[in-house]
Amino acid sequence: MQQAQRGWIFWAVAALFVGAAAVATFSIKNEYPFFAGYLILQFMVLATAWNILGGYAGYVNFGTSAFFGLGVYTAVFLFKATGAPLLVQIAVAAAVGALLGFLVGLLTLRMRGIFFSIATIALTIIIETFIINWKFVGGATGMPMIRPPAMPPFDSYIKMLFVNGAVMVVIAVALARFIQGSWIGRGLRALRDDELAAACSGVPTLKLKLLACVISGALMCAAGAPNAMYLSFADPASAFNLNYSVSALAMALIGGTGHWIGPVLGALLLSSTQQLLTVTISSEVNVLVLGLMLVLFVVAAPDGILGLFRRVRARFTGDAGGRV
Amino acid sequence: MSQALLDVKGVTKRFGGFTALDAVSVAIRPGERFGLVGPNGSGKTTLINCISGVLGLDKGTISFLGADISKLPTYLRTRRGIARSFQIPRPFRTMTVIENLMVAFEFTAGHGGHQSHDEAMALLEQMGLGAKAFRPSSELSQVELRKMELARAMAARPKLLISDEAMAGLSSAEIDEVLDLLIKVNQDGITIIMIEHIMHAVMRFSERVMCLDAGRIIASGTPAEVMADQRVQEAYLGASSQG
Numbered sequence: 001m002q003q004a005q006r007g008w009i010f011w012a013v014a015a016l017f018v019g020a021a022a023v024a025t026f027s028i029k030n031e032y033p034f035f036a037g038y039l040i041l042q043f044m045v046l047a048t049a050w051n052i053l054g055g056y057a058g059y060v061n062f063g064t065s066a067f068f069g070l071g072v073y074t075a076v077f078l079f080k081a082t083g084a085p086l087l088v089q090i091a092v093a094a095a096v097g098a099l100l101g102f103l104v105g106l107l108t109l110r111m112r113g114i115f116f117s118i119a120t121i122a123l124t125i126i127i128e129t130f131i132i133n134w135k136f137v138g139g140a141t142g143m144p145m146i147r148p149p150a151m152p153p154f155d156s157y158i159k160m161l162f163v164n165g166a167v168m169v170v171i172a173v174a175l176a177r178f179i180q181g182s183w184i185g186r187g188l189r190a191l192r193d194d195e196l197a198a199a200c201s202g203v204p205t206l207k208l209k210l211l212a213c214v215i216s217g218a219l220m221c222a223a224g225a226p227n228a229m230y231l232s233f234a235d236p237a238s239a240f241n242l243n244y245s246v247s248a249l250a251m252a253l254i255g256g257t258g259h260w261i262g263p264v265l266g267a268l269l270l271s272s273t274q275q276l277l278t279v280t281i282s283s284e285v286n287v288l289v290l291g292l293m294l295v296l297f298v299v300a301a302p303d304g305i306l307g308l309f310r311r312v313r314a315r316f317t318g319d320a321g322g323r324v
Numbered sequence: 325m326s327q328a329l330l331d332v333k334g335v336t337k338r339f340g341g342f343t344a345l346d347a348v349s350v351a352i353r354p355g356e357r358f359g360l361v362g363p364n365g366s367g368k369t370t371l372i373n374c375i376s377g378v379l380g381l382d383k384g385t386i387s388f389l390g391a392d393i394s395k396l397p398t399y400l401r402t403r404r405g406i407a408r409s410f411q412i413p414r415p416f417r418t419m420t421v422i423e424n425l426m427v428a429f430e431f432t433a434g435h436g437g438h439q440s441h442d443e444a445m446a447l448l449e450q451m452g453l454g455a456k457a458f459r460p461s462s463e464l465s466q467v468e469l470r471k472m473e474l475a476r477a478m479a480a481r482p483k484l485l486i487s488d489e490a491m492a493g494l495s496s497a498e499i500d501e502v503l504d505l506l507i508k509v510n511q512d513g514i515t516i517i518m519i520e521h522i523m524h525a526v527m528r529f530s531e532r533v534m535c536l537d538a539g540r541i542i543a544s545g546t547p548a549e550v551m552a553d554q555r556v557q558e559a560y561l562g563a564s565s566q567g
Contacts, residue, residue, distance in 0.1 A: 183430050190427045193416035199398035200376060200408055202431035202480055206397075258418075 003181075010177065014170045021166035025159040034162040036279075038230060040271040041165030042223055046244065047251035047263035048172040049219035053212045054249065055257030056185055058192030059109065063120030064248040066127050067097050067217050069240035071224020076137050076234045079145065086151075086164065090225040097221020098214045105213035109206060112195075121245075128240035142235025145228045161226050169264075172219050176260040179215070188212055220248075243287065247271075250294045256306025265305050327390060329354040329515050330375065330406075330484055335384035337370055337539075344370040346539040347384070352484070352517065357510050359530030359547065360519045363559050366536040368519045369411060372486050376408050377401045388484070403432050405483035409473035409490050411519075415461040421472055422448060422457040428479035444479060451475040451505060467498045474505060478514075485509060486517045491525055499525055527551070535559065 025034065046064060053059050074096045075089035084092070108119040132140045147157045154160035179185045190198040191205045199205050228234040247270070255266025270293065274286035301308045328351035337345040345367045352358050362368050373379040375386060377398035385394045393401055407428075416424050422444050429440035448454050451471045456464065464472060470490050477485055487506060491499045503525055510516050520526045526533060526547065533550040535543040543553040550556055 186423070186427055187431060189418065190416050193418055194414045196378060196398075197410065197414035197416065197476075198427070200378075200402055200410075201428040201476060202399050202402040203427065204397075204399045204431075 018166045018170060021163050025154065025163055031156055031158050034158050036275045038162050038165050039275065040268060041169050043247060043251060043271040044169045044264050044267040045172045045219060045223040046248040047267040048176050049216045049223065050248040051252040051257055051263045052176055052179060053216040055252055056179065056188040056192065057209055057212045059209065060117045061120045062117050062245045063123040064220055065240050065242055065244040066124040067100065067220035068224040068244045070100060070127055071097060071221035072227045072234055072239040073131055073137055074221065075225040076145065076228050080137065086226060086229065090222050093225035094218040094222040098218035101214040101217025102210060105210040109209045109213060124240055128236050131236045138234065140236060142233060144233050147229055147232060157229065161230055164226060168222065173260055173264060175215060180260050184208060184211065247290060250290055254293060254297045254304050256304030259306055262304055262306045328352060329389065331387040333385050335374055335386065336382045337374055337379060338382050344539050348541060350534055352515060354515055355513060356515050357529055357531045358517045359526040359533040360517055361526055361533060362536035367539040368536055369488060372408060372488055372519065376406055376486065402480050407477035407480040407482035408486040409477050409488055411488045411492065413469040413473050415469060415472060417462045419461055420458050421453060421461050424461050424472060424476050425479040428476050432480045447475050447478055467494055470494065470502060478509065482514060484515045488519045489521065491520060491522050503529055
């Protein structure tokens with residue numbers, strides 16, 4: 001009963017969120033807030049996607065930029081070859097991401113800890129090298145993307161991307177929330193705590209990890225797809241930028257990895273700070289700030305914003321903790 | 325039923341040039357209380373790892389309920405009814421005690437929410453951990469961790485329970501407590517293989533005992549027979565035979 005009520009609240013907030021995004025696009029003339037806001041939404045999707053494998057299953061993935069970049073180039077290829085509309089680009093990118101997630105998972109998920117992480121870094125380099133040598137999508141110099149007219153009722157492409165981003169956040173978060181509360185989430189958590197004990201308790205560890213990798217990969221790739229149109233340009237160096245890997249990981253860790261809301265909060269905090277710094281100081285400073293905040297949180301609040309919140313609440317209610 | 329519940333045939337396991345198990349064969353009968361003893365490094369835990377699927381075999385077969393399970397992954401063996409505890413407890417640390425059990429319930433018996441919760445609670449009461457159900461497993465004492473490991477193994481609804489040194493490091497009162505639990509579990513119809521160094525526990529518990537040394541079976545029979553066996557005494561005490 002309580003769970004059903006919570007589900008109802010979640011969907012109400014989600015509808016309100018998308019509704020507010022849509023209303024804003026019609027009532028605000030200036031494009032800049034949507035230009036900046038889109039990036040925050042994009043990172044919410046990336047951090048949430050990262051958390052499904054990195055947070056729930058404990059497999060630290062440095063390959064976010066590989067998936068993201070592949071999403072960008074799936075869209076570029078589709079657009080150049082067939083002129084496919086945005087939603088088709090995103091859907092195909094999600095499928096490509098799922099496939100890559102499956103293949104990578106099959107190859108790497110038998111490795112534990114640091115070995116898995118190193119393998120995922122290599123992934124970015126492999127795919128980027130491939131794209132650099134593919135003339136059709138522009139090779140190393142990249143290629144400009146000429147935006148088609150925005151679909152009605154939107155009057156600008158950026159505003160359309162913004163609302164689209166809001167919907168993607170809802171889809172990503174709803175998926176993460178579903179996984180967290182289901183047997184999949186409990187199985188992932190068990191294998192994160194102790195993989196051997198999980199297998200001996202009947203948990204199909206490899207299958208669950210693969211599933212997490214597929215879902216996570218699909219979301220990351222889907223998040224990349226609109227980026228080429230967003231920038232009106234695609235080049236390998238920025239599409240496969242390691243910053244995506246570091247940011248997604250940092251946002252999830254800073255927000256808190258145990259709960260679906262963690263990465264959302266982390267992305268909101270970090271990404272808006274970065275936007276603010278980019279505008280007021282310079283875009284170079286925001287990388288520095290990312291690093292500093294990560295260090296700060298690792299030292300002062302290792303369980304992220306959520307852990308901090310729990311500690312404060314425990315102090316006020318006098319509960320020693322226990323239930324998470 | 326005369327058919328063996330678990331039939332280990334000619335199992336050999338090598339780690340590089342070291343032979344940890346050398347053509348070990350043993351058949352466990354349904355409902356039996358079976359003790360597995362042997363000095364450190366004799367291959368007891370390796371045998372258990374082979375039975376539960378943590379390690380693959382180099383030679384031989386393992387059958388359970390008449391079906392060859394040698395190639396099955398661990399989780400499927402658990403679902404068929406082979407559950408185990410670990411020599412060094414391996415709790416799911418970020419979960420509460422009851423959640424630890426619910427994982428095993430959920431992944432072996434299907435995906436029931438409320439039902440698995442009630443059954444996990446009943447099992448914890450039976451194991452004397454009812455009061456700790458909603459505490460994080462990281463707060464448990466050593467004896468409580470051992471009990472939770474057994475309870476979690478029981479939550480997988482096993483036909484065969486393998487207890488790997490569940491009593492190591494416990495006081496003698498605690499040993500009796502755990503021993504009583506295991507005997508009660510067995511009376512409910514669950515076959516048990518107990519690995520133990522604590523001899524009086526093995527003697528009291530087992531109907532049949534097998535002793536391993538350097539990967540080979542050196543004695544098998546009633547507890548009294550095995551303890552009286554000269555090779556067993558040599559393996560344990562290192563005494564040279566003096567006729």
